[in-house]
Amino acid sequence: MPAKAKLNIFSVCIILISIGIVMIYSASSIYAWERYGSGFFFLKRHLVFLVIGLFLTFMVMSYDYKKIRRLAKPLLIFSLLLLVLVLVPGIGREVSGARRWFRFKFISFQPSELANLAMIIYLADFIARKAKLIKDFRKGFLPSIFILGLYSMLVVMQPDLGTTLAMAIVVFIMLFIAGVRISYLVSLLLAGLPVLYFLIFSVPYRRMRILAFLNPWLDPLGSGFQIIQSQIALGSGGVFGVGLGHSRQKLFYLPAAHTDFIFSIIGEELGLLGTLGVIILFIIFVRQGLKIIKNSSDKFGYFLALGLLLMITLKAIINIGVSCGVFPTKGLPLPFISYGGSSFIFDLISVGILLNISRSRGEAL
Numbered sequence: 001m002p003a004k005a006k007l008n009i010f011s012v013c014i015i016l017i018s019i020g021i022v023m024i025y026s027a028s029s030i031y032a033w034e035r036y037g038s039g040f041f042f043l044k045r046h047l048v049f050l051v052i053g054l055f056l057t058f059m060v061m062s063y064d065y066k067k068i069r070r071l072a073k074p075l076l077i078f079s080l081l082l083l084v085l086v087l088v089p090g091i092g093r094e095v096s097g098a099r100r101w102f103r104f105k106f107i108s109f110q111p112s113e114l115a116n117l118a119m120i121i122y123l124a125d126f127i128a129r130k131a132k133l134i135k136d137f138r139k140g141f142l143p144s145i146f147i148l149g150l151y152s153m154l155v156v157m158q159p160d161l162g163t164t165l166a167m168a169i170v171v172f173i174m175l176f177i178a179g180v181r182i183s184y185l186v187s188l189l190l191a192g193l194p195v196l197y198f199l200i201f202s203v204p205y206r207r208m209r210i211l212a213f214l215n216p217w218l219d220p221l222g223s224g225f226q227i228i229q230s231q232i233a234l235g236s237g238g239v240f241g242v243g244l245g246h247s248r249q250k251l252f253y254l255p256a257a258h259t260d261f262i263f264s265i266i267g268e269e270l271g272l273l274g275t276l277g278v279i280i281l282f283i284i285f286v287r288q289g290l291k292i293i294k295n296s297s298d299k300f301g302y303f304l305a306l307g308l309l310l311m312i313t314l315k316a317i318i319n320i321g322v323s324c325g326v327f328p329t330k331g332l333p334l335p336f337i338s339y340g341g342s343s344f345i346f347d348l349i350s351v352g353i354l355l356n357i358s359r360s361r362g363e364a365l
Contacts, residue, residue: 008288009285009288009289009355010355013348016278016285017336020262020334020336020339023266024262024338025040026265026269027250027258027262028250030251031250045341046344049344052345053345053347053349054348056352057349057355060352060356061356064356064360065304065356065357066301068121068304069128069300072124073122073125075121076119076121076122079111079114079115079117079118080118080150082102083111083151083158087154087157087158093108098158099158100158107342108342109341109342110342112155112158112163113342113343113345116346117346117350119167119170120170121304122147123144123171123174123303124299124303124304125300127175127299127300128299134178134179135179135180135181141181141184144171145188151167152168156199162331165196169310170310170311174306177303177306208222209329209330210328213227213328213329216228226256226329227325229254230264230322230325231325232249233247233268234268234275236248236268237268237274238271238272239271239273240270240271240272240273241270241273243269245269246269247268248268249264250265250268258338258339259338259340260319260331260332260338261323262337262338262339263275263320263323263334264323266278266337279320282313282316289305289312289313292354292357292358293305293306297360298360301360304353304357305354308353309354312335312350315333315335315343315347316334318332319332319338335347
């Protein structure tokens with residue numbers, strides 16, 4: 001991979017991270033002062049996550065990504081075990097009825113983030129090993145779908161349907177590009193629609209999210225509150241914004257302003273120009289990621305880079321879409337920008353692996 005492309009994707013990440021640092025402080029300082037007595041509370045924690053993430057990123061960059069294949073199965077088994085343990089009362093931390101985190105002093109670790117990475121590594125290795133059998137239903141398609149099903153069951157039990165759907169989309173695209181018969185994928189998709197319908201409309205809060213998405217003004221102080229406040233923030237910014245630090249929606253109107261809805265605060269304070277700037281940066285990130293995929297030296301690197309790029313891109317699209325009211329509310333942070341803890345760290349690790357893949361060329365796909 002040419003050094004220029006490698007530098008570009010790294011530079012884009014640094015710019016997005018820098019924007020995130022500024023906006024996290026702007027969006028959270030008043031809330032942090034009110035709740036914790038320090039306006040720098042979330043900023044200081046985020047900087048700790050950044051140091052940890054950058055350290056792990058450079059560690060991953062210095063380790064030959066081809067050797068990661070040896071860890072594919074052990075890492076997958078370990079991550080699935082963590083997904084089981086997080087559901088155990090007294091081990092997993094429960095917040096607002098969801099049991100998704102392990103708590104280690106000031107750091108909350110979400111095992112589904114590790115499981116996402118493990119799934120992508122395992123599937124990339126599986127496709128590379130079974131390239132000639134990938135069209136076979138029993139030997140090529142069924143094993144990967146079985147692992148996806150096991151992962152999905154454990155994550156839905158947390159409950160976290162949005163992360164499950166994002167991972168399923170990544171797996172489907174990877175299998176499609178690998179050459180799996182379209183009939184298998186379509187059949188599985190059609191078979192899964194009734195299950196998806198049941199999972200959404202049998203759970204009151206998910207049903208309310210869908211109804212709020214269709215018409216948030218039916219319950220403006222309840223299920224539609226976040227969407228309405230997010231759109232008010234975006235609309236208030238106009239073209240140039242109200243000015244950095246001058247957002248009104250972050251003053252206890254817009255929940256999760258420094259995490260799930262930080263894009264809305266960017267729109268309010270920096271305006272249309274600020275939001276377009278962030279979107280353009282993500283487009284550049286995707287473009288450079290596609291170059292890494294195109295120039296990867298082996299099948300494992302090709303599909304590993306593809307999976308990582310898909311996951312980061314999907315998270316960005318969903319987060320921005322939710323802020324704009326294009327998608328139903330889903331708690332996915334904006335990569336590199338949101339205050340996100342383990343999500344932020346694993347996004348940085350993913351970039352480290354992408355940069356690692358970009359350094360290796362020579363073998364034919």
